[in-house]
Amino acid sequence: MTASVQPVSNHRGHLETQGLSVSFGGHQAVREVSCRFAPGTLTCIVGPNGAGKTTYFNLISGQIPATAGRVLLDGKDLTRLPASARAQAGLGRAFQLTNLFPGLSVRENIRLAVQAARQGPHRRGFNLWSIANDHTALNEEADHLLELVSMTPLAVSTAASLSHGNQRKLEVALMMALDPAVYMFDEPTAGMSADDTPVVLDLIRTLRAKGDRTLLLVEHKMDVVRELADRIIVLHQGALVADGDPATVMASPVVQEAYLGSAADAGVE
Amino acid sequence: MISRLLSHDLPNSRALAFILGVLFLALLFAPFWVPSIKALNLAAKVLIFILLVASFDLLLGYTGIVSFAHTMFFGIGAYGVAIATNAWGPSWSAVITGALAALGLSALLALAIALFSLRVRAIFFAMITLAMAAAFQTLASQLSEITGGEDGLNFRLPELLNPSTVWWEGNPFGINFNGKMLTYYLIFVAVLLLFLALLRIVNSPFGSVLKAIRENEFRAEALGYRVVHFRALSSVLSALFATAAGVLLALWLRYNGPDTSLSFEIMLDILLILVIGGMGSMYGSIIGTVIFILAQGYLQDLLRMASGLAKGIPFLPALLSPDRWLLWLGLMFVLAVYFFPQGIVGRLRDKKQ
Numbered sequence: 001m002t003a004s005v006q007p008v009s010n011h012r013g014h015l016e017t018q019g020l021s022v023s024f025g026g027h028q029a030v031r032e033v034s035c036r037f038a039p040g041t042l043t044c045i046v047g048p049n050g051a052g053k054t055t056y057f058n059l060i061s062g063q064i065p066a067t068a069g070r071v072l073l074d075g076k077d078l079t080r081l082p083a084s085a086r087a088q089a090g091l092g093r094a095f096q097l098t099n100l101f102p103g104l105s106v107r108e109n110i111r112l113a114v115q116a117a118r119q120g121p122h123r124r125g126f127n128l129w130s131i132a133n134d135h136t137a138l139n140e141e142a143d144h145l146l147e148l149v150s151m152t153p154l155a156v157s158t159a160a161s162l163s164h165g166n167q168r169k170l171e172v173a174l175m176m177a178l179d180p181a182v183y184m185f186d187e188p189t190a191g192m193s194a195d196d197t198p199v200v201l202d203l204i205r206t207l208r209a210k211g212d213r214t215l216l217l218v219e220h221k222m223d224v225v226r227e228l229a230d231r232i233i234v235l236h237q238g239a240l241v242a243d244g245d246p247a248t249v250m251a252s253p254v255v256q257e258a259y260l261g262s263a264a265d266a267g268v269e
Numbered sequence: 270m271i272s273r274l275l276s277h278d279l280p281n282s283r284a285l286a287f288i289l290g291v292l293f294l295a296l297l298f299a300p301f302w303v304p305s306i307k308a309l310n311l312a313a314k315v316l317i318f319i320l321l322v323a324s325f326d327l328l329l330g331y332t333g334i335v336s337f338a339h340t341m342f343f344g345i346g347a348y349g350v351a352i353a354t355n356a357w358g359p360s361w362s363a364v365i366t367g368a369l370a371a372l373g374l375s376a377l378l379a380l381a382i383a384l385f386s387l388r389v390r391a392i393f394f395a396m397i398t399l400a401m402a403a404a405f406q407t408l409a410s411q412l413s414e415i416t417g418g419e420d421g422l423n424f425r426l427p428e429l430l431n432p433s434t435v436w437w438e439g440n441p442f443g444i445n446f447n448g449k450m451l452t453y454y455l456i457f458v459a460v461l462l463l464f465l466a467l468l469r470i471v472n473s474p475f476g477s478v479l480k481a482i483r484e485n486e487f488r489a490e491a492l493g494y495r496v497v498h499f500r501a502l503s504s505v506l507s508a509l510f511a512t513a514a515g516v517l518l519a520l521w522l523r524y525n526g527p528d529t530s531l532s533f534e535i536m537l538d539i540l541l542i543l544v545i546g547g548m549g550s551m552y553g554s555i556i557g558t559v560i561f562i563l564a565q566g567y568l569q570d571l572l573r574m575a576s577g578l579a580k581g582i583p584f585l586p587a588l589l590s591p592d593r594w595l596l597w598l599g600l601m602f603v604l605a606v607y608f609f610p611q612g613i614v615g616r617l618r619d620k621k622q
Contacts, residue, residue: 061491087493099491101484112481115474116493125478125494128470128506131276132477178492 011039012074012090013181013214020059020069021238029055031238032069037182042208042215044225044246047235053218054096056235057184061093062086073182087116088124092180096187096218098167102160106151106170109159110142113177142177149173150199165196172200182214183207189221204228274465276472280552285617289552292559296457300450311566313453313521315558316460317514322542322554323467324510330548331471332503333483335391337536338382338398341405342375342508344531346515349374351422351525352415359425368516372509379508383501406531421526430455430520456517463513468551470506479503483549545605547612556613564601568594 015037022030030052037043045053058064060071062083070079071086078086087093101109115122115138122135133139146152149169154162159170172188185204189197201224207213208228219225225232225246232249234242242249249255272279280286295302299312321343328334349371350364357363378401386397409416416422428434430448437446444450470476478499481489490496519525538561546557569591576589609616 063487063491082495083490084493084495087491093491095488095491099485099488101481101488103484104480108477108480112477112489113492115477122474125474125499126502128473128475130474131273131469131472132474133277133472135474174488174492 011181011212013037013039013212014072014074015060015091015182015214015216016072017056017060018070018072020056020066020071022055022059022064022067029238030059030235033235033238033240034069035233035240035243037214037216039181039214040211041230042204042217042228043231043233044229045216045218045233045235046220046225051235052238053235054186055238057093057186057216057218060086061091061184063093087178087180090181091184092175092178092182093184094171094175094186094188096190098164098171100159100167100170100174103158105156105158106162107139107142107146107155109170110145110173110177111138113174114138114141114145117178117180145173145177148176148203165192168192169196169200172203176203180213183216185215185217185219187218187220189219189224201228276465276469278468278472278551280618282617285552285556285614289555292555300453301444307566309449309453310521311562313456315562316456317517317521318539318542318558318562319555320460320463320517321511321514322539322546322558323464323551324507324514325539326543326548326551326554327467327471327479327503327510328507329543330550330553331476331483332479332500333391333486334387334500334504335395336398336504336507337395337533338402338405339507339511339539340531340533340536341402342379342511343515343518343535344405344409344525344527345375345378346371346512346517347519347525347530348409348416348422348515349512350516350519351417351424354424354426355417355422359427361427364427364520368513371512371516375508375512376505379505380501383504384497387497387500387504402531402533402536406527406533409531410527417526419527421524421529423524424519426452426520426523452520456521459513459517463510464551464555467510471551475499475502480549541602543612545602545609545612547609547614547616550612550614550618553612553614560613564598568597572597 016035018034019032020030020034021028021032033056045056047053055064059066062078062081066079070077072078073089073091076089078089078091081089101112115125118124118138120135120137121127121130122132122138143152143155146155149172151166151169151173154166159167162170168188168191172185175183188200188204192200204215204217205228208215217228229246231244232242232246233240234249234255242252242255280289296312296316299309303309303312325339328336328339346368349367351367353363353367353370357366382398382401386394410419428448430452432447432449434448435446471479478489478494481494482496482499486496515530518530522529542557542561543554545560546555547553572589572591572594576586576591579585579589605613611619
């Protein structure tokens with residue numbers, strides 16, 4: 001199965017997985033998923049619970065080593081690199097389960113992400129002899145991101161003290177701070193209040209409108225998928241079972257059977 | 270100006286700033302006001318332990334690495350000076366060569382431990398460092414031809430540092446301006462500079478990554494920080510500062526043996542001091558060290574007084590016997606942890622908010 005949407009583009013962020021697989025014990029959680037993702041396209045990854053969506057993300061961003069297959073970014077093989085090297089290569093990841101630096105302030109959380117991604121005298125954290133607060137460019141950028149997720153008043157609170165919705169927003173802000181070529185959102189609005197959800201969705205819309213980033217979105221909420229997706233791929237029991245533009249994929253019999261049936265069950269939980 | 274020297278990491282609490290100011294002045298003028306040689310020994314020990322505990326804080330409090338090999342590096346520093354001056358005589362070049370060799374050995378060992386074992390789970394790393402420290406202690410007491418074995422080494426230092434070298438005779442203050450005092454100030458300046466350097470490191474971009482790793486190493490890696498590199502560098506730095514503390518200890522005592530610098534008891538003391546003072550805030554090492562060393566030095570005297578006062582009351586004198594001082598120290602520790610889980614510094618800083 002090949003990617004149906006692949007506009008010609010000079011932008012960075014051409015992501016490709018070739019036969020990507022992983023097994024835990026005897027269970028094959030992701031089975032030979034081959035797929036391409038291009039800049040300027042938002043791809044929604046859907047599938048019932050346990051279909052391997054998050055695991056597929058983990059294989060791409062390097063949290064789990066693949067048992068077989070390859071991950072390529074702009075033609076460069078990342079399969080053997082640790083997660084940190086993949087992040088530096090341009091793969092940004094926001095996690096489904098909130099994953100922050102709980103004891104540090106909100107500003108410090110973001111500042112760390114900005115520092116990780118920028119070249120500069122801070123040398124991505126290997127500068128031992130300057131004072132972190134003196135790197136004003138990093139601080140200003142962190143403050144700008146705080147504003148973007150409308151969390152400026154919370155700058156000095158610790159991440160642990162935030163509400164769930166604000167933690168989710170901070171999670172997304174950390175990835176935005178990296179400004180990666182590929183954004184990987186894993187259910188960014190799960191469990192968010194009606195006030196916070198639009199903030200995050202607006203961020204995604206803005207990124208999509210820019211048209212030069214590769215956006216991957218694992219999402220359960222079908223209204224969000226319908227609105228945002230340029231393309232949908234469907235995972236079922238670890239395998240890629242459908243790929244194409246939203247209307248076609250939603251209508252295809254394999255999805256009706258494999259996903260939407262189970263999605264109804266998932267909605268009950 | 271002061272804020273810059275402290276890397277903008279101010280005490281952030283009026284009480285803490287006041288205590289630190291008083292301690293700074295007390296230690297600065299210690300040779301002029303302390304009543305006895307014993308007291309001056311304690312003051313020097315306080316200085317050396319502030320550096321030793323602060324270097325451990327870089328590892329445990331900031332990076333979140335539990336290591337039991339910290340006294341090994343402390344011992345390497347002390348043995349470096351001891352062995353070099355023992356072999357080459359009391360010259361400055363011997364002292365400096367010994368110190369540099371010790372720093373080099375510590376850096377290599379710390380790097381080796383880090384690269385071989387920092388990838389494993391924290392508990393295994395702690396066990397590996399424990400085994401290394403035990404092996405090193407055995408080695409130091411077995412290689413008696415080099416290290417003096419269990420007896421340790423007595424050695425002479427350059428003449429300038431000798432207590433018998435008096436360089437202002439008949440001065441109006443009636444105070445001994447001798448080599449011992451010079452050694453004290455050498456230690457004072459070294460500890461002050463190295464402490465400020467540590468404060469600088471933990472407030473640098475590097476230091477903020479260490480804190481991130483302590484808080485959530487998984488996310489630090491996902492942001493693009495190669496966690497194992499940062500941890501290894503933190504281990505090496507911490508070992509180097511501990512080695513420097515060991516060098517200073519040798520300069521002060523002009524003796525070194527396994528019990529003075531390598532024993533596991535010192536490792537436990539370091540842990541206790543850090544927990545009492547407050548982890549993850551360099552200032553905790555100062556407060557903790559002063560309390561702990563004063564308690565260690567004077568609790569027995571205090572108990573002797575108390576048991577004298579309690580004469581005639583049943584049980585109490587026995588309970589307050591100076592021989593029971595460890596019991597009371599233990600009790601103080603339990604209470605400190607119970608009431609100040611963030612350490613004394615954490616408590617003082619919290620109050621302000």
